[in-house]
Amino acid sequence: MSVLTLKLKPREERRLRAGHLWVYSNEIDAGADFRNIEPGALCRVLDSRDKPLGLGYVNPRTLLAVRLLSGNVDVTIDREWFARRVAGALALRERIYGEPYYRLIYGEADGLPGLVVDRYGDVLVVQITTAGMERLKAPLIEALQEVLQPRGILLRNENAARELEGLAQDNEIIGEVPDPIEIREEGLRYTLSLAGGQKTGFFFDQRDNRSRLARYVRGRSVLDVFSYVGAWALRALHDGAASATCLDSSSTALDAAQASAALNGLTIETIRDDALAGMKALRAAGRHFDVVIVDPPALIKRRKDFEAGIEHYAALNRAALQLLAADGILVSCSCSHHLGADDLQRILLREARHSGRRLRLLEQGAQGPDHPVHPAIPETRYLKGFFCSATAE
Structure with missing residues (x-):
């Protein structure tokens, strides 16, 4: 595969010298021919004085135009x-x-x-x-x-x-890719559909946070909102919870949760509904839980969605607080990179005050070490979660 050469504008090379791996289209010193480069072509990146910075691939049709593969411009990518x-x-x-x-x-x-x-x-x-x-x-x-x-x-x-x-x-x-497939995590067995499940099939990034549940759930009732295949709920039962309820909009996911519960000799309750509507219905029925876990998908995919996403996170945590027992534990998570830990903390504080709750942050979780963070790329740090005590005033 042939390799192109791209040069950066003066002073734009500082980020790459600091360890960053991305080049934006407006940083490239290129004429009209740049737009005619075939997406995915390999390219050497040089600074404004023709000193090599790295080898990567280019897509002139995107704002993030070059991603570096190596700091060695002479390496062969094979x-x-x-x-x-x-x-x-x-x-x-x-x-x-x-x-x-x-x-x-x-x-x-x-x-x-x-x-x-x-x-x-x-x-x-x-x-x-x-x-x-x-x-x-x-x-x-x-x-x-x-x-x-x-x-x-x-x-x-x-x-x-x-x-x-x-x-x-x-x-x-x-x-050969079997469907379903069985996996193990921390002593539990799960049955999954890799082709029909969400994203790549299972959320390994929450493994360590699920392990934190043990100290909070023994003998308690647990609600797992956005449960998917019930990993939080099953972990809670495995660690001694008295009961666990899965709330999700996907019947396929809830069927997998039931199948996984059976594999482990556990019993769960499943409710198929939208998260907010389901929590509202539970409240109307007079239900309360000792532990509520809110682990939604990314609700802020683009920066322009920030304000709407903030309100969505607020509504979810407000509904969760309303379902908590008087001395309940709220586990609130976000995998939206654009929502920082401080943002989520402010949402929790505001909603706790509006719900007449005294909030104490007990632990803060993050993605597991199989999702390592690149120190020069903040976007690789995305998952945050708070374990909170939310007692009635």
Whole structure:
């Protein structure tokens, strides 16, 4: 694959020298020909004095025009190069986890921008989100097969990022991918549909936060809002909760939650409804819970959605507080990068005061170490969660 050369405007190279991996289109010193570059082409990036900064791939149709793969402009991006990156990511995860269920590749944080790989034992789920990584798919898949020798690989390529990059929305199976598949986490078994589930199938990023539940749930009633396949609820029951209720709008997800409960000899209640409507109905029925977990999908995907998203988070936490017992525990999460931890904390304080609750922050959670943070890219730090005591005044 041929490699282009792009030069940055004067003074624009400072971010890359500081370890950043992105180049924006307005930072590139290029003429009209830049727009004619084929999306995904490999490129060397030079500073304004022709000193090399790195090798990456380019998409002239997007604001984030270049993503760097390496600081070495002479490296060859082939199967061997990918295999080294995959092996490094695997070694880190195997050092942390005793079983092969985790996020194996987390984009820029693992030196592979535009790529997510989740590992489900001998099955991999791959999500490619950029034109550059799409063009490199063949050596990438070869490297994954060489390093991990999976039984099957599922490419889950249905997401908004691919649409922005001008890529098709499609799925592909290589080898054998069973449906459903069974996985294990912290002594629990889950049955999942990798092809029919949300995103890449399971939310490994909340593993450590789910483990924090044990000290709060023993002998208590638990409500898991946006439960998906019931990972929070089942963890609570495993740790001694008296009862657990899953609230989700997807009947498929709730069926998976019931199936996973049966695998573990546990019993859960499931309610299919929109989160706000479901919590309103529970309140109308006079229901209360000792612990309420609110773990929604990203409600602020773009900066322009910030104000509307703030109000949505506020409404969800307000409804949750209204369902809490007098000495309840609220677990409130957000995976919206644009909503900072301070923003979520302010929402919780405001809604607690309006609900006549005295709020105390007990713990703050984040994404697990299989979702490492790149120190120069704030966007790789996205998950935040507060464990709160919310007592009646």
